[in-house]
Each structure stands twice: as structure tokens, then as C-alpha cells.
Amino acid sequence: MKLLLSLFLLVLCLFPVGVECSIASQISWAPMSNVSLIGSSGNRMIFRSTGEMPLIQSPTNLFLNANTMTMVKFNIKTQKSYLPGRLFFKRIGDRGFGYQNSVEFQNGIAGRNANILMDMSGHPNWNGVLDQLVLNPISSLGDIEISDFQLLEPSPILSIVSSYKEFMTFEMPQLRTVNFIYGPKVGGRSVNYYLYLLIIMSGLSYFAYLYLKFDLKTALSLTPKAILIACLFSWVFLDVRGLVDQIRTVIMDRQTYAGLTLDEKRARTVPGDFYDYIKFCDSNVPMGSKIGSVFPTYYYYKGKAAYYLFPIFFVEKNPDYILVYDPENALRADIDRYVREGFGVYAKFKEGKYILKK
Amino acid sequence: MTDLIKLIFSLLVPILMGAAFVSLFNPKKDKFQFLELSALSFLIGTGILTLEMLLLGMLKVRLDLQNILVVSAVVTLIPIIINFKNIKPGIPMIGPVKFDLTLLEVSALLAILLRIVFVLYESLVKPVIGVDAFVQWSLRAKVFYMTSSLSLDPSKAYFAGGGGDQAFYPIHIPLLETWIFNVLGYWNDALVKIIFPFFFVSLLIIFYYSIVRCSSRLFALIAVYLLSSLPMLLHHSTLEYIDMPMAAYFASAFIFLLQYLDTEDKNYLFISGILAGIGTWAKSEGMPLVIVPVLVLVFSHLFYKRDLVRTAGDIGQYIVIVLIFKVPWSLFNMIYKIPKNEWQRIEYDKVFDNLPRIPVIFGQFYSKFFFYGNWNIAWFLVVVVLAFTVWKKRDKRYVYALATMFLTLFAFFMLYYLTPSYRWLLDGTTLNRNTLVMMPILVYFVSYNMYVILSGKAEVKNDRK
Numbered sequence: 001m002k003l004l005l006s007l008f009l010l011v012l013c014l015f016p017v018g019v020e021c022s023i024a025s026q027i028s029w030a031p032m033s034n035v036s037l038i039g040s041s042g043n044r045m046i047f048r049s050t051g052e053m054p055l056i057q058s059p060t061n062l063f064l065n066a067n068t069m070t071m072v073k074f075n076i077k078t079q080k081s082y083l084p085g086r087l088f089f090k091r092i093g094d095r096g097f098g099y100q101n102s103v104e105f106q107n108g109i110a111g112r113n114a115n116i117l118m119d120m121s122g123h124p125n126w127n128g129v130l131d132q133l134v135l136n137p138i139s140s141l142g143d144i145e146i147s148d149f150q151l152l153e154p155s156p157i158l159s160i161v162s163s164y165k166e167f168m169t170f171e172m173p174q175l176r177t178v179n180f181i182y183g184p185k186v187g188g189r190s191v192n193y194y195l196y197l198l199i200i201m202s203g204l205s206y207f208a209y210l211y212l213k214f215d216l217k218t219a220l221s222l223t224p225k226a227i228l229i230a231c232l233f234s235w236v237f238l239d240v241r242g243l244v245d246q247i248r249t250v251i252m253d254r255q256t257y258a259g260l261t262l263d264e265k266r267a268r269t270v271p272g273d274f275y276d277y278i279k280f281c282d283s284n285v286p287m288g289s290k291i292g293s294v295f296p297t298y299y300y301y302k303g304k305a306a307y308y309l310f311p312i313f314f315v316e317k318n319p320d321y322i323l324v325y326d327p328e329n330a331l332r333a334d335i336d337r338y339v340r341e342g343f344g345v346y347a348k349f350k351e352g353k354y355i356l357k358k
Numbered sequence: 359m360t361d362l363i364k365l366i367f368s369l370l371v372p373i374l375m376g377a378a379f380v381s382l383f384n385p386k387k388d389k390f391q392f393l394e395l396s397a398l399s400f401l402i403g404t405g406i407l408t409l410e411m412l413l414l415g416m417l418k419v420r421l422d423l424q425n426i427l428v429v430s431a432v433v434t435l436i437p438i439i440i441n442f443k444n445i446k447p448g449i450p451m452i453g454p455v456k457f458d459l460t461l462l463e464v465s466a467l468l469a470i471l472l473r474i475v476f477v478l479y480e481s482l483v484k485p486v487i488g489v490d491a492f493v494q495w496s497l498r499a500k501v502f503y504m505t506s507s508l509s510l511d512p513s514k515a516y517f518a519g520g521g522g523d524q525a526f527y528p529i530h531i532p533l534l535e536t537w538i539f540n541v542l543g544y545w546n547d548a549l550v551k552i553i554f555p556f557f558f559v560s561l562l563i564i565f566y567y568s569i570v571r572c573s574s575r576l577f578a579l580i581a582v583y584l585l586s587s588l589p590m591l592l593h594h595s596t597l598e599y600i601d602m603p604m605a606a607y608f609a610s611a612f613i614f615l616l617q618y619l620d621t622e623d624k625n626y627l628f629i630s631g632i633l634a635g636i637g638t639w640a641k642s643e644g645m646p647l648v649i650v651p652v653l654v655l656v657f658s659h660l661f662y663k664r665d666l667v668r669t670a671g672d673i674g675q676y677i678v679i680v681l682i683f684k685v686p687w688s689l690f691n692m693i694y695k696i697p698k699n700e701w702q703r704i705e706y707d708k709v710f711d712n713l714p715r716i717p718v719i720f721g722q723f724y725s726k727f728f729f730y731g732n733w734n735i736a737w738f739l740v741v742v743v744l745a746f747t748v749w750k751k752r753d754k755r756y757v758y759a760l761a762t763m764f765l766t767l768f769a770f771f772m773l774y775y776l777t778p779s780y781r782w783l784l785d786g787t788t789l790n791r792n793t794l795v796m797m798p799i800l801v802y803f804v805s806y807n808m809y810v811i812l813s814g815k816a817e818v819k820n821d822r823k
Contacts, residue, residue, distance in 0.1 A: 006384075159784045171731070175489055178597060179787045181589050183731020190729040196738055224746040224811050231739050232808075239469075239587045239735050246476050247593075248411075257484045262548060300489055306520070307492040311504055313515045 022046040025064055026074075027149040032057040045145035049140065052272075056146075063152055064151055066091065069086035071158050072103075074149035079142035081110040081252050082170050086136045086211050087118075090260075091128040096231040096321045106169055110255065113145075122188045163187060167241070170248050184241050192239075195234045203227040239314040264268050268323060270304055271310065277325055277353050284347040284355055285321050292319035294326060294334045301325060321346065324334050360625065361542060363550055368541035369400070372534075375430060376403025378437045379632075381698040382626035385441060390569070394567040401610055404553075405636030405683060406433065408533035412686055413510035416693075422506050423540040427556055467581035470562065473586040477555045480596035491598040494521045499535035500545055512694055525696050528687050530640040531600050540574035551598055558595035561606040562586055565798055568613040571753070573809040581805035590732040590790050600641045601791045602648055608647060609635035610797035612762055615651050619658050619758060627672060633680030638684040642699055643792065646773075648680050651764045654758055701779045719774050722783055725769075732790045736800055743807045759803040766796040 024137065031037050034051030047056060072087065084104050088097040103123060108114025117133060120126040130151075137144045163186050171182055184191045201350035206226050210219035259264050267275035289312050305323065306314050323340050324331075329352055338356055345355035362382045376399030384390060387550040390398065392760025411421060419425055447754070459467065486496045501509055518525045519532060542549060562582050570578035586592070611633035618626035630712055634651055638644035652673055653679050659669035675706065705712070727737040740763075770792050774783045782788040809815075 021477075023723060175487075176786075177593055177792070178488060178490075178599060180726060180790050181593065181731040183729075190731070192729050192731075192738070195735060196728075199738075199742075210816060227742060227746075228739075228808050228811060231735060231742060235584065235587070235739075242587070242589050242731075242734075243472075250476065250479060253483050255443050255479065257578065262485065262546060265548060269577070275509050300493070303489065303493040307497050307500070310500055310516065310520075315515055322504070 005063070015338070018039065024152045025062075025069060026061075026151040027058045027151065029056040029058060029135065029149065031226055032134060040245070042147075044145065045148070047144045047146070049138070049142055049144060051141070052152075053136055053139055053143065054219045056135050056137065060132045062130050062132060063092075064130040066120070066126050066128055068153055069130075069151040070119060070126065070154050071152040072116070072118040072120055073151075074116050075113045075145075075147045075157075076106045076107060076116060077113050077145040078109065079144075080111060080117075080138060080140045081108070081255055082172050082248060083138050083140055084172075085138050088134040088136070089130055090132045090134075091125075092131045093128065094131070097134055103336060107171075109251070110340055113147075114163075117162045118164050119154070119159060119166070128142075133271070140193050167191065167326065168244065169242070170245055171251055185237075191238065195238070199227060199230050199234060202230055231357050247304050266308065271299060272300060272327060272354075273350070274304070274325060275308070277349050278305055280347070280349045280353075282309055282312065283322075285309075287311055289320045290315040290318065292316075292322045292338075294322060294324045294331050294338070295332065296325070296328070320357070324352075324354050326352040326355060328352075359545070359611075364543070365538070365549060367516075368538045369552070369556060370425070370819055371430060371541075372403035372537075373399045373405045374403070374417045375406055375434045376400060378434045378454045379403070379406060379442050380436045380523075380629070381593060383629055389625070391567060395819040397563035400556055400560050401564075402505060402629075404534050405530065405607075405632070405639060407640065408530045409683060409686060411533045411537065412508070412529065412690070413509070415502075416661050416686070416690060417796060418507070420506045420509065421508070421536065421540070426537065426540060433463050460576065460705070463579050466576070466583045468581070469583050470586050473592060474555070474559055474562075476748065477558050477592065478618060481551040481555050482548060485600050486487075486551070486601055486673050488597050490735070494524050494534050495600065496527075496535065496547055496550075496598055497521065499532040499539065500547070501552070502529075502532060502536040502537040503545060505764045510694070518690075518694065518696065523697065524758075526691055526699050527642055528639050528644070530636065531603060547598075551596075551748075554595055554598065554602060556607070557606045558586075558591075561609060561798060564610050564613055565802065568802065569805055572806065573813075577805070577809045577813075579803065581809075582648065584736075584805060585801045588733055588736065588801070590794060591797060594769075594791075594794060601794045602709060603643060604637055604641040605795045607640055607644070607796060609802075611637060611651060612759075613802070615654065616755060616758055619654075619754065620736040624675075627676060628679060634676070635683035638680060639687060640761050642702065643773075645684060646702075646769060647766065647795065648677075650762055652676060653765055653769055653810075657761055658754070658758065659759055661822055673702050680800060701782070702773065702777050704776050705778070707777070709776070714776065715775055715780055719771060719780075719783065722786075723771075726786070726789050727793075732792075735796065736804065736806070737805045738799065739808075740800060743804055743811075746805055746811060754808060759806065762799050763796060765801060766799070767793070 003134075026043055029045055029047075031047060031054040033053075035047045035049050035054035035056055037045065038048045038159055039046040045056065066089075076085070084106055086102050086104050088102040090101065094101065102125075103118060103120065104120060105116050105272055106114075110166040114327065117319070135146075140269050167184050167186050171184075182190075186194065203223060203226065207223040207252075210222055213276050258266050259270070263275075263279070264312070269275075270278075281291075291309070291312055291314055293302050293305060293314060295305070302314065316344050326335065328331075343356035344358075346355045375397060379396065379402055380395060380399055381387075382389070384395075397419070398590060407426075410429055411426060413427060414425065415421055419429075486492050488496075491497075501516045502521040505516075509519055511517060521527060531553075534553055538550045538553065539545055544639055560584065564576050565585055566582045569581045573581075591605070593603065594605075609632045614626045614630035614633065618624070618630060630651065634648050638648060638823065655673055657664055657668060688811075689696075696732065727733060770789075773792070774789075775781045779788065
């Protein structure tokens with residue numbers, strides 16, 4: 001009893017020590033692109049995102065030692081649930097920012113403060129002296145509130161908390177989830193690894209204990225049962241963790257789809273206003289027409305268009321109409337090719353989004 | 359509300375069709391409990407319904423609700439007429455309902471029901487989003503519905519429903535979706551996804567009854583909980599992909615084959631053959647996978663029964679039944695000269711050139727099975743169970759399940775070793791989707807052996823008639 005009480009008091013003492021004695025560096029932010037600052041008080045800043053990829057930047061010349069300040073901690077509140085954000089970092093000597101010098105994090109439930117704590121010690125490029133940070137808080141329109149952004153030195157409690165947060169990170173269902181699911185991780189490693197180690201070590205220990213206390217026959221008889229029960233408990237443990245993600249998925253899908261009409265739901269399954277553009281095409285192109293397309297290649301625009309537009313269908317040669325969806329004005333060369341063949345604007349949805357006809 | 363009633367009707371029709379055909383193999387109505395019969399009827403009835411739609415389409419009969427219903431009624435009458443003398447009124451084997459569940463049983467049941475509710479909600483709340491669905495299966499379903507035909511003009515852009523260079527893919531699920539659109543009266547790619555939770559629940563029910571007959575109710579519920587909590591299976595049950603229905607057919611075919619090998623009742627062999635046959639009609643991998651139950655039959659008779667004539671007869675009957683479902687689509691492919699599946703073209707000339715693939719394939723198996731979040735710790739459990747049991751006296755159920763698992767895994771190994779599908783292994787696209795079909799059998803193997811080890815029973819009896 002005394003031993004338990006002592007351990008409890010020790011943990012209690014460690015907690016404030018773990019937090020308060022870490023050296024911390026507060027980071028302030030300024031708008032960089034697709035975002036404007038709409039309010040601030042103390043270390044709390046509110047931004048309004050005006051584009052799909054808002055970026056905010058820290059001051060330059062931070063001169064922070066990445067080798068010692070390996071914990072990133074901040075609070076963030078957004079208007080969409082569970083969407084990813086990304087923190088980019090540039091060290092002294094780096095030419096610029098890049099994905100290899102970044103880490104993804106996950107926002108929490110819309111409208112609620114999410115406490116982000118990331119252990120960067122495992123990141124291969126988090127070293128040297130940090131010059132500047134850039135934050136893409138979320139890829140969505142809306143207001144973003146960021147407060148208490150700090151870089152900290154690690155402590156046992158912070159490591160435990162960041163490991164827990166890593167374990168509980170929501171693996172949001174994406175298109176690739178149909179092929180594989182990463183599963184929860186701790187320290188960048190699958191939790192399964194730790195469970196296997198635990199089961200094997202416990203099994204061997206139990207076997208040794210039974211063998212020493214009783215005999216080989218008893219050990220061989222009881223150890224398999226104990227290991228199987230341990231496996232069952234591990235299964236339930238992983239499953240409960242999976243259940244948390246399933247509940248989050250339901251919350252997210254309910255926010256996205258519940259109460260909408262079928263058309264509105266379909267619009268939510270494609271990026272931007274592409275579905276509205278498809279509906280525009282559907283009402284302007286006669287049924288049975290043969291169409292070609294000029295679409296960006298980074299998403300399944302053509303596949304989706306073919307799916308929604310049938311019985312208007314795509315052809316490789318001699319189309320009657322050309323559907324042009326060029327939101328980033330990057331497909332001019334392809335559009336001009338059709339213009340040279342005699343196609344002109346037949347109907348316009350928005351800038352960069354129209355229908356060509358010969 | 360109207361849509362709900364129509365949906366129920368759209369599911370009841372194949373269930374009733376399936377029940378009529380299942381009654382051929384269950385003349386005394388003593389083989390199946392009500393829920394099991396319903397699940398089996400759904401699996402079989404959907405296969406018969408879509409096969410009938412394929413044949414109608416090939417004969418250029420308009421695929422509208424009226425025509426499908428009339429022909430379905432005629433088709434359903436056939437087994438009823440054949441079995442007329444044995445027909446008994448009433449629903450089979452519904453006894454008094456007992457609520458004597460223990461706390462553990464209630465917990466397991468609640469966990470399972472939670473998963474079913476999750477699957478139902480996630481399926482119905484959103485429309486089709488899967489890439490393979492909107493470029494192929496769901497697109498073809500829409501084309502079949504809107505043209506009320508199989509779109510049989512090869513010169514047209516949407517010949518055989520579209521699907522581009524994947525037109526060879528069997529169209530069981532697209533036709534099932536077409537049927538539902540016909541009943542609904544409009545194209546609704548959200549509500550049509552109701553079929554996938556039904557495949558999921560049917561699999562769970564058949565799995566439950568296979569385990570409960572050779573263990574306890576508690577253990578059967580735990581086994582079903584383990585199966586229902588596999589993350590990848592759960593995710594696929596919310597989607598419009600073919601992999602989970604294929605798993606339902608393949609696993610059910612295995613379960614009823616096992617029943618045949620236990621009881622020597624030919625009816626189970628025929629049911630297994632039908633389910634394996636519908637598997638070939640659901641997914642192109644279904645046909646190569648038929649080799650697995652055929653080899654298990656060969657194995658069982660050569661090493662246990664030692665009756666070559668009977669073995670040959672059983673295999674012949676099995677293959678004939680499978681071909682009933684396979685041949686029409688193969689004929690369609692031949693008549694319309696649809697290019698074959700290049701991804702599954704066997705590269706015999708590269709048997710030795712592909713040797714460097716072996717460690718890569720094993721590496722992918724190892725990492726994806728043991729250290730990803732797809733299968734919980736199911737594969738680790740297989741290793742644990744094997745470690746404890748492989749050196750002991752094994753019963754037939756153990757041997758057959760292990761043989762099925764091993765042969766299926768070997769089949770996928772050879773798929774990646776000898777065909778261009780290796781490319782889809784490297785980017786992580788197909789391994790888990792392919793091995794999904796064998797996971798119910800893996801969970802069966804693990805659960806059954808866990809019961810034997812934990813209960814201390816050396817051999818478990820099967821009380822199925």
C-alpha cells in the first residue's frame with residue numbers, strides 16, 4: 001500500500017515537472033496566402049481561409065535548435081472535422097519549403113479546440129537550426145483559430161501524451177482505404193508490433209513460471225490457453241480503438257451528408273464545384289451527344305463525369321462538344337488545340353469552366 | 359417511405375427465389391434455421407436473379423421490371439414444381455425464442471449489432487464514391503438500367519455497360535443494382551448500396567451457424583464478433599466493391615463443402631457448388647478460386663475416403679454446377695469477342711525470370727498481414743494456433759480449413775508470381791482486397807481451434823443433419 005501511494009505521488013510530482021520545466025518557445029503567425037487575419041488577442045489568432053490551401057507563416061530567423069526542441073504543441077479550432085493540416089519547416093541552409101520537410105496532423109471536431117502535440121524526434125529532417133515555419137492549418141474554407149503554438153523540449157509526460165495522441169490519430173477513410181488500412185501507430189510503428197511482443201514475452205514468462213512452480217505438463221497445458229486469452233484481449237483492445245475511428249467516421253459523414261438531397265450528396269463526393277459544373281453540362285448538352293473533355297489529371301474528373309452524365313457519353317474521336325473544367329488555368333494548351341480545330345465557347349458556367357462546340 | 363417499401367420488395371424477391379431453390383436441397387426443412395435459410399436464400403437468389411437477367415439481356419429482351427418479374431416468377435416455380443410433393447406449409451424451424459443469454463453473450467451480440475448498424479448507416483448515407491465502382495461496376499449498372507438492356511452494340515461507346523478495357527468483368531453485382539433501380543423506378547446510387555450490408559449480414563449468419571453447430575453459442579458469438587470486427591471487411595461492407603460479396607460466396611461455399619465432408623449429404627455439396635458458381639459470376643477471380651474446393655475434395659477423398667470413383671463423381675457434379683453460372687458469361691465474352699483480362703494472363707515463359715519476385719511477395723504478405731490495420735491480429739492468431747496444434751492429432755475440419763487457407767494463399771501467391779498483377783501488389787492495391795475472400799475461413803480456422811484448445815475437447819461433434 002505504501003509503495004503504491006509512493007508511486008502515485010511520484011507520478012503526480014512528475015506531471016507538473018514534466019510540463020513546466022520544458023523550455024518552450026512561443027511562435028506567432030502572419031497570413032501568407034489564401035488567408036487573412038481577422039482577430040488576435042494574446043497568443044490567440046483567428047484567420048479566415050479564402051482558398052483551398054491557406055498558408056500562414058512564422059517570422060524568419062527563429063534560430064531554434066530542432067535537436068533539442070522536438071515537441072510541437074498548439075491548439076487549433078476549425079470549421080470542418082478531422083481534416084488534415086500540415087506543418088512545414090525550413091532550416092538554416094534549406095533553399096525553401098518542401099513536403100520532405102513537413103509533417104501532417106489532424107484537426108479535431110469542427111468548432112472545438114483540438115490540442116495538437118507532435119513528437120518530431122522521429123522525423124528524419126527535424127534537425128539543425130530552424131529558420132522558419134509555415135502552417136497549412138486545413139485545406140478548406142472557413143475560420144481558423146490558432147493559439148499557444150510552442151516548440152518544447154521533450155519530457156516523459158509530453159512523450160507519453162504525444163504517443164497517446166499518435167495512437168488516437170483518426171485514420172480518416174479515403175479512396176485508398178479500400179486497398180489498405182495503416183492502423184494505429186506509436187512512435188511511427190504499428191501498435192501490432194508492441195502487442196505481439198507483449199503477448200510473446202508474457203507467454204514465455206507465464207510458461208517459465210508454471211514450469212518452475214508445477215511441471216512441464218501443466219505448463220504446456222495452461223500456457224496455450226493463457227496466450228489465446230491474451231490474444232483475445234489484444235483483439236478487443238485494437239477493436240475498441242477501431243471503434244473510436246468508426247464513431248468519428250459516422251460523425252464526419254453525418255456532418256457531410258445527412259439531411260441532403262441525393263444531388264447534394266453527389267456534389268459532396270467530388271472536389272469544388274465540379275458536380276454543379278456537371279449538372280450545367282447535363283442541362284446544356286443534348287442527350288445522346290458525344291463529348292470530349294479537358295480536365296485536370298490529378299483527380300478522376302473524367303471518370304466521374306462519365307458516370308454522372310450518361311447517356312451523354314465520352315468519345316475519343318469526333319466529339320460534338322468539349323467539356324472544359326480548368327479551375328487553375330493550367331490546361332490552355334489542350335484548350336487551344338480544340339480552338340484551332342474550330343471549337344468555340346458554347347455555354348459558360350464560370351471562368352475556366354465552360355463547354356466548347358464546333 | 360415509398361422507397362423503403364420498394365427496397366424491401368427488391369430484396370424479398372431474390373430471397374424468395376433463393377428459398378425456392380434451397381428447398382430442393384432441404385426437402386424435410388430440417389437442415390437450416392430460419393435466419394440461416396434467409397441468408398443462404400439471399401446469396402443464392404441474387405445469383406439466380408442476375409443470371410436470369412443476363413440471359414434475358416442476351417436474348418435482347420427488355421430489362422424492365424415487368425419482364426424480370428414475370429420471368430422470375432416462372433423460374434421460381436421450377437423448383438417448387440420439382441419439389442411439390444415434399445412441400446410442407448409454414449416457415450421452417452422457428453421455435454420458441456429463448457432470452458437466456460449470458461452477459462458475455464449479450465456483450466458479443468451487442469458488439470456485432472453495433473457493426474451491422476455501422477455498415478448499414480455508412481452504406482446508405484452516401485452515394486457511390488469508390489473509383490472502381492464509378493468507372494466500372496456502378497457505371498454499368500446505370501447503363502443497363504437507363505438502356506433497359508445489356509447495351510449489346512459493340513460499336514457503341516457503352517457496349518456491355520462500358521467499363522472500357524475491363525468489360526470482361528462479370529456483371530452479377532451490376533445487374534443486381536440494375537434490378538434495384540428498376541424496382542425503385544429511378545437511379546439512386548445511395549439506396550442501391552443496401553445490398554452490401556445484406557451480403558455482410560448473410561455472411562455473419564451463415565458463419566454463426568457453422569460454428570455454433572460444433573461449439574457453444576457463446577463461442578459462436580465470439581467468432582462472429584471476431585469476423586465482424588475485421589477492419590478491412592467492415593470497410594468493404596460499406597462500399598460498392600465486389601470483394602466483400604465475393605468473400606461471402608467463397609466462405610459460404612467452403613462452409614457447406616465442409617458440411618458435405620462431415621455428413622456426406624450430397625445436398626450440401628450442391629449448395630457449395632452453387633455458391634462457388636455464383637462466385638465465378640461475381641468476380642473474375644472466382645473461377646481460379648474454384649480450384650481450391652475441388653482440390654479439397656480430391657484431398658479428402660484420396661486421403662480419407664480412398665474412393666476414386668466417388669471422388670470423380672463429386673468433382674464432376676461440383677464443376678457442372680459451377681459451370682451453370684460461369685458458362686453464360688463466358689459465352690457472352692466469346693460471342694462479342696470481349697478482350698480477356700490481361701492482368702491475369704499467365705506468363706509461363708517467365709517462371710524463372712520472376713524468381714526475384716518471391717522475396718518481394720513474401721515481404722508484402724508479411725507487412726500487410728501482420729503490421730497494418732487491415733486484419734487486427736488475425737494472422738498472428740493463425741501462427742499462434744498453428745504453433746499449438748500442428749504437432750497434435752488433427753481432426754478433418756482442421757485439415758480442410760488449413761488446406762483451404764493454404765491453397766487460397768498459394769493461388770494468390772501464384773497470381774502475383776506469374777501474372778502482370780504483380781504491379782498491383784507493389785502499390786498495395788490488390789493484396790488485401792484479394793485475401794479478403796479467405797479471411798472468413800481464416801477466422802473460422804482460428805475460432806474453431808481456439809474453442810478446441812480453451813474447452814479442452816479433443817474432437818468436436820457436428821450435429822447438423
